[in-house]
Amino acid sequence: MNPRQLLIGRDPECNLVVDAPSVSWHHAQLAIENGEYHLRDLGSTNGTWVNGRRVEQARVTTRDTLRVGEAAVPWARLLAQATGQAHSGLLLECVGIEVRGASPRPRLLLDGITFSARGGQLVAVIGPSGAGKTTLLKTLVGHTAPARGSILCNGASMTRRPEIVWSWVGYVPQEDIIHRELIARDALSFAVELRVPGPGNAADNARRVLAAAELCNLTPHLGKRISSLSGGERKRASVAVELLTQPPILIFDEPTSGLDPGLERSFMELCRRLADQGHLVIVTTHVTRSLSLCDRVLLISGGRTAFFGPPKHLAEFFGVDDPADVYGQLDSAKDWPEAFRQSALFRRHVARPISTVTPVPLPRSGRIADWARQCSVLLRRYVAVLQGDLRNSAFLALQAPVIALIIAAVFPRNSFAPGREMGHAASLVFVLVISALWFGTSNSAREIVKEKSIYFRERNIGLSIGAYLLSKLVPLVTIGVLQSLVLALVIGVRTDWYGDRGPDVVMAIWLVLGLTAAAGTALGLLISALATSPDQAISLTPIILLPQLVFSGVFKAVEEGGAVIRGVAKLAVSNWSFGVVGNLLGFDQTTRGTPAYRESFGRSLPEAACVLVIMFVALAVAAWAALASRRQQS
Numbered sequence: 001m002n003p004r005q006l007l008i009g010r011d012p013e014c015n016l017v018v019d020a021p022s023v024s025w026h027h028a029q030l031a032i033e034n035g036e037y038h039l040r041d042l043g044s045t046n047g048t049w050v051n052g053r054r055v056e057q058a059r060v061t062t063r064d065t066l067r068v069g070e071a072a073v074p075w076a077r078l079l080a081q082a083t084g085q086a087h088s089g090l091l092l093e094c095v096g097i098e099v100r101g102a103s104p105r106p107r108l109l110l111d112g113i114t115f116s117a118r119g120g121q122l123v124a125v126i127g128p129s130g131a132g133k134t135t136l137l138k139t140l141v142g143h144t145a146p147a148r149g150s151i152l153c154n155g156a157s158m159t160r161r162p163e164i165v166w167s168w169v170g171y172v173p174q175e176d177i178i179h180r181e182l183i184a185r186d187a188l189s190f191a192v193e194l195r196v197p198g199p200g201n202a203a204d205n206a207r208r209v210l211a212a213a214e215l216c217n218l219t220p221h222l223g224k225r226i227s228s229l230s231g232g233e234r235k236r237a238s239v240a241v242e243l244l245t246q247p248p249i250l251i252f253d254e255p256t257s258g259l260d261p262g263l264e265r266s267f268m269e270l271c272r273r274l275a276d277q278g279h280l281v282i283v284t285t286h287v288t289r290s291l292s293l294c295d296r297v298l299l300i301s302g303g304r305t306a307f308f309g310p311p312k313h314l315a316e317f318f319g320v321d322d323p324a325d326v327y328g329q330l331d332s333a334k335d336w337p338e339a340f341r342q343s344a345l346f347r348r349h350v351a352r353p354i355s356t357v358t359p360v361p362l363p364r365s366g367r368i369a370d371w372a373r374q375c376s377v378l379l380r381r382y383v384a385v386l387q388g389d390l391r392n393s394a395f396l397a398l399q400a401p402v403i404a405l406i407i408a409a410v411f412p413r414n415s416f417a418p419g420r421e422m423g424h425a426a427s428l429v430f431v432l433v434i435s436a437l438w439f440g441t442s443n444s445a446r447e448i449v450k451e452k453s454i455y456f457r458e459r460n461i462g463l464s465i466g467a468y469l470l471s472k473l474v475p476l477v478t479i480g481v482l483q484s485l486v487l488a489l490v491i492g493v494r495t496d497w498y499g500d501r502g503p504d505v506v507m508a509i510w511l512v513l514g515l516t517a518a519a520g521t522a523l524g525l526l527i528s529a530l531a532t533s534p535d536q537a538i539s540l541t542p543i544i545l546l547p548q549l550v551f552s553g554v555f556k557a558v559e560e561g562g563a564v565i566r567g568v569a570k571l572a573v574s575n576w577s578f579g580v581v582g583n584l585l586g587f588d589q590t591t592r593g594t595p596a597y598r599e600s601f602g603r604s605l606p607e608a609a610c611v612l613v614i615m616f617v618a619l620a621v622a623a624w625a626a627l628a629s630r631r632q633q634s
Helices: 075-083 134-140 160-166 186-196 203-214 230-242 262-276 310-320 323-330 336-341 344-351 369-389 390-411 422-444 449-459 465-494 497-499 503-530 534-552 556-560 563-569 573-584 598-602 605-629
Strands: 003-008 028-033 035-043 049-052 052-054 057-062 066-068 071-073 089-100 108-118 122-126 149-154 169-172 251-252 280-286 296-301 304-309
Touching: 028 449, 035 049, 089 134, 089 336, 108 134, 108 149, 108 280, 108 296, 108 304, 108 344, 122 134, 122 262, 160 169, 169 230, 169 556, 186 203, 186 230, 186 369, 203 230, 203 262, 230 251, 230 262, 251 262, 296 310, 304 310, 304 336, 304 390, 304 563, 310 323, 310 390, 336 344, 336 534, 369 390, 369 465, 390 422, 422 465, 422 503, 422 534, 422 573, 449 465, 449 503, 449 534, 465 497, 465 503, 497 503, 503 534, 503 605, 534 573, 573 598, 573 605
Parallel strands: 122 280, 122 296, 169 251, 251 280
Antiparallel strands: 003 028, 028 035, 035 057, 049 052, 049 066, 066 071, 089 108, 089 149, 296 304
């Protein structure tokens, strides 16, 4: 990458013109190469200063304070010149935003919220719990559609042009948007691969990761697992993910919640630095002690605007000495939103800025990585997540052998011996089928819902649902098939290879159990896509699996239930698996003592395998549809 040279001085032709008596005509030069900044004095009279120390040349970062002569050098203007992105010309306008709750009795959540903000500003959104702060942020990033009003970015509607949100808005919700099982460096590397379109360049991606980590003070923690970081460090890691593509607008929802005062102040100072670089930073908070760092404060009360303007006017408007006392004033009988609407502050900071500032054109926006690249990144990331979760990995490794050994201990060795009654044999096949189905379902039932905050954030920037589901299916189906192999082999050894049926039958049984586990995996992902929490997914799993037990074919009552019950049974994965394994083991040749209806044992392996594959695809498509229908975060 060729270095970019930015000339600083009084010459009107300089990249950054600083018109002050102590500044030379050509005072200093900032070279930007490979993501690093190198400052060099050009023989000035009054010197170039970094953090109060005069330098001839030095490597600097955005956290350093720069001065030429006696004049400060604002990083925001430097970076605007360096990136070619006029963030200082960015204008975000919310005009009359109205949001209603879900039916059947929709409640007004936001009522006529109007404000505007520019690049280079830090805007704090404050208000009591339930005032509508998070609803406003979700509306800004496209999670919630406004019933009325407009959200404009440089004059373009963000609701009509979602690509603006994909590439121009970075959003960190209250939950972490980064996998705790990953090493911090790997998490950022996967994120930059996913979010940067085009073929990608490893060196350029590594520079992006280091630059984002350095800006968020995460460089010493890049080698640590996310789960081992403190709450404040994890929050900064989520911010670093959004900074990888340097979006002009950064929106943080309650980033300081649960942090001690020192960490809260540190995070707000980070937000201030980001704003000084030219970003528009919007942050919700309950805390008022760091409002002095902000350029604007938006106070929402009951879904309405009770104040918008510089923080120095907040306490004065409410007639208190300390901004923290504002919350007490909101409980009074006075209609503060109406009082604000009638104030000079409203006319100055709300009525006048809206539609009076000429915005600059938006550059062409691009989506994230293409579908094939998304599949590759998501698959590698999910495998790394599975490897990083040691407890879950141990459970997956031990689950099949432990269950297989329990089954082997219960059933006698001669369960499949020729000439024996079908009682033990049918029961054992039933247990094998349900075990394989359980492997797939239990492995996958939490895998989507436990990372829903990550999914919704990435979905909001153009993530393909198909690529996301495929990245889950491939590893989980592989695990289920291997678990089925362990099950088939352990029971095979215990029963003298299913009564000396031969290797072909053993392999066929493994195929059926593997397809059953695959269908169970798709069923589990469907449960995970429908559930609103991991606990709910765990609760739904046995309820969903119960019909599979009832209609598996092992109970004679199903046969006696008539044509309707038998027709319903044919929709169960377990019914087809049980029937074809019974066929492979010769159950169709035995009628006396058979506890199941006989036509199921007449199913051939090709027929049953095709049906199981169709069921797997149907359940996967249903999971896709469930994810596609969930446009909002719960």
